[in-house]
Amino acid sequence: MLRLRRAPAPGPGPGGAGGAAAAAAAMGLLNFTQEPVPEAVSGDMHNLNQLSAQQFSALTEVLFRFLMEPKEVERFLTQLSDFATMNKISLGPLKNIVKSILLVPNGALKRNLSSEQVRADFIALGLSEEKASYFAEQWKVNSPTLTRLAVGQTLMINQLIDMEWKFGVTAGSSELEKVGSIFLQLKLVIKKGSQMENVYIELTLPQFYSFLHEMERVKTSLESFS
């Protein structure tokens, strides 16, 4: 089994790239973050460079699949474990490498980075040009979907999840033998924090038409801003 180990302390030769990464981070030259990058990252990039193009491509695929569906943690860990076994790499170090790689797309998503910026960051961290370009290409392809996902995760207050309705005629009541008026009942399902709440409202017919009219105005307004 090929054991991927942390690279030796920065110095001339392969460690030089690690030194450059640390320096770049220290000088705030990275696009995806302004905070200092953990020291381990340069070593992880060095180890990544050891992978063949095919292996890197397979690993990238696993990573992007996870980014697209961040809830599928179990699946992600299984796929990583399979990758580790197939390529004769130990799982522990692989997980650390993956943690380091993921720093870039996560920061890039927050900051709406372009693929060139992502590529530049990976190179600054010590990844080979070939691999950095490949990752940046994948980023370009996937970023619209990832952006939409991030927007979808944005805070919403009392989000309206669902609406059910029924309307009917009030035939009579204890005060009026014959009524014959139309009523409309709405059930709104609202997400309050992590719980769902049901709200029941009744509207008269004029109120319903007024409500409909207002909602159409809202739609026009929303569309003009899209």
Added chain:
Amino acid sequence: MAALRQGDFAALQSLLKAPSKDAVRQLCRQCFSSPPAGLGPLAQRACLDLTAGPEEAEQLVSALHSLTRHVVYHGLTRAEDILSLFPENFHQNLKNLLTKIILENISAWRNEAQASQISLPRLVDMDWRVDIKTSSDSISRMAVPTCLLQLKIQEDVALCGNSPVVSALTVELSKETLDTMLEGLGRIRDQLSAVANK
């Protein structure tokens, strides 16, 4: 809703002691609008206005309440229908006065009955605003329009009596949710027109 009883008409004759036609008119209105539980205090005031004993006042007020509610319940709108309620030997002028007063007020009373019907909480007002989200913790630059809708909802009138509880509920809708909602509302409108055209 109390049913009309024979003794009620006898009690109504106490109105002959009323100081004016307007006093009768006002008493009719008050008796209709009051719930059965509120008739007590009303009777006490009638005592003073009509110089009647407490028992007589109570019977009068109760009778007026039953009469007015009966007319509204059955939706009587013609003078003949109302006049025919009274027994043969009832005071002619008083009968005509009461019928006139009832006819004057019947549609307002009907609306009042409908408004105080039991129902689910009612929508009383709605306001909206459109915001553009420009930034969040998950993404630092974006331009996502969103709608905030505030619904003012009044709890069941029958439960609240004179102090209705109005609560405000603010709800956020994304554009997709709004589109779906409008689709639903459109379907309601189509079905309503289909029913109206039948």
